[in-house]
Amino acid sequence: MRLLLLTALCIVAGAANAQKITVLDTDGTPIPYASVMTQDAKFIGITDLNGVLADAKGHKHISITHVAYKTKEVDVATLSDGCVTLEDSDFSLDEITVSPKPFVYVQTYYRAIFYDDKDGVMYYRAGLTDNVLDRQKKENKAKTRHISKAFVGVVKTLVNMLLGGIFDSQSELRVKKYEDILIRNGKSVNLTIDEVSPGNKIIRDTFGIVGSITDDPTAGQRHFAYDSHQIYLHKLQVSGNEKKMKKQEAREEKKKNRKDADFAIYRIDEDGNYLPEDFVMLQYLTDYDSVEKDGSLNHEFSLVQVFSIERAYVTKEEAKQIKKDNKLEKSYQAIQQFERQNKIPDLPEAVQQKLNELWKVDKD
Numbered sequence: 001m002r003l004l005l006l007t008a009l010c011i012v013a014g015a016a017n018a019q020k021i022t023v024l025d026t027d028g029t030p031i032p033y034a035s036v037m038t039q040d041a042k043f044i045g046i047t048d049l050n051g052v053l054a055d056a057k058g059h060k061h062i063s064i065t066h067v068a069y070k071t072k073e074v075d076v077a078t079l080s081d082g083c084v085t086l087e088d089s090d091f092s093l094d095e096i097t098v099s100p101k102p103f104v105y106v107q108t109y110y111r112a113i114f115y116d117d118k119d120g121v122m123y124y125r126a127g128l129t130d131n132v133l134d135r136q137k138k139e140n141k142a143k144t145r146h147i148s149k150a151f152v153g154v155v156k157t158l159v160n161m162l163l164g165g166i167f168d169s170q171s172e173l174r175v176k177k178y179e180d181i182l183i184r185n186g187k188s189v190n191l192t193i194d195e196v197s198p199g200n201k202i203i204r205d206t207f208g209i210v211g212s213i214t215d216d217p218t219a220g221q222r223h224f225a226y227d228s229h230q231i232y233l234h235k236l237q238v239s240g241n242e243k244k245m246k247k248q249e250a251r252e253e254k255k256k257n258r259k260d261a262d263f264a265i266y267r268i269d270e271d272g273n274y275l276p277e278d279f280v281m282l283q284y285l286t287d288y289d290s291v292e293k294d295g296s297l298n299h300e301f302s303l304v305q306v307f308s309i310e311r312a313y314v315t316k317e318e319a320k321q322i323k324k325d326n327k328l329e330k331s332y333q334a335i336q337q338f339e340r341q342n343k344i345p346d347l348p349e350a351v352q353q354k355l356n357e358l359w360k361v362d363k364d
Helices: 002-016 153-169 178-185 228-239 242-254 316-325 332-341 349-361
Strands: 021-024 035-038 043-046 061-066 069-075 083-085 103-116 120-134 139-150 192-197 200-205 208-216 221-226 255-267 279-291 297-314
Touching: 021 061, 035 349, 043 279, 103 279, 103 316, 103 332, 103 349, 120 316, 120 349, 178 192, 178 221, 208 228, 228 242, 228 255, 242 255, 242 279, 297 316, 332 349
Parallel strands: 021 083
Antiparallel strands: 035 043, 035 061, 061 069, 103 120, 103 297, 120 139, 192 200, 200 208, 208 221, 221 255, 255 279, 279 297
């Protein structure tokens, strides 16, 4: 019945506007924050929390991608019902058996891409983070090793400073539950998580809905989707700090139509419980139009994806040895081989081609 209702909704949407796209999973559940691109890697937009992209902007052939699903190439004219179904990616975590050892070792792999419509892929970065979780103290000591590539020397230096500091000094693996982190960070705007139906929750603050949480019982996963930028703006608005608000307004004027699409997945048990080591993957996507000197707009986005690739309960000595053994060679060929070995989901083909070009062009 649920699938029939969703199909009917898609047909109505498609009839009302042929350029409106609704992205669903194989169970008929809307997929928030799917990226829609042209087949030559021009970014079109992101689906909202209901899995809807309001307008494909006249493009006939599109590529739809999401960190948790397989990329799909679509001919818009063939979408009689306005809906696109994505299959789950092959990425998954092996079972981990709880043991009395005092530490948990979790290795994560990340990749970061900066792109604009004028220059294409400007910057690429990948690396490994070794996380050692102290189960008793509930602390995470992490260190990241990374490699990068960029067209422009200045851009390379600036982004290295930015991302280097972020990834060297901290990990994306949280020792507290994601729900608790969201509520704590949104305390000033009365952020709450409310159940609307079994396995489905909405994240709401004083100003409205800012995210959703969906359980996938078949995969044993919990999906978090939220707009961190919107939450930040709401917090700033209630703070009453006029100086900060004016600075932010100036930033918003330079980066118009900004959207942040934050998405995370954790493995859960039958009761919906999980631990830090049950982290599966996350994605941060920032999308905006930058204002050029001549007043024209240049569409830009940045994409950061993080994947958990190895987990084990260990002693301190075992953790040290694992960190020594797990390495990523500093070459693009090594990155590609590493991603294949660890079943990291593919990027859209057009983006991958531009990365190939990037690595050849920049010999620094």
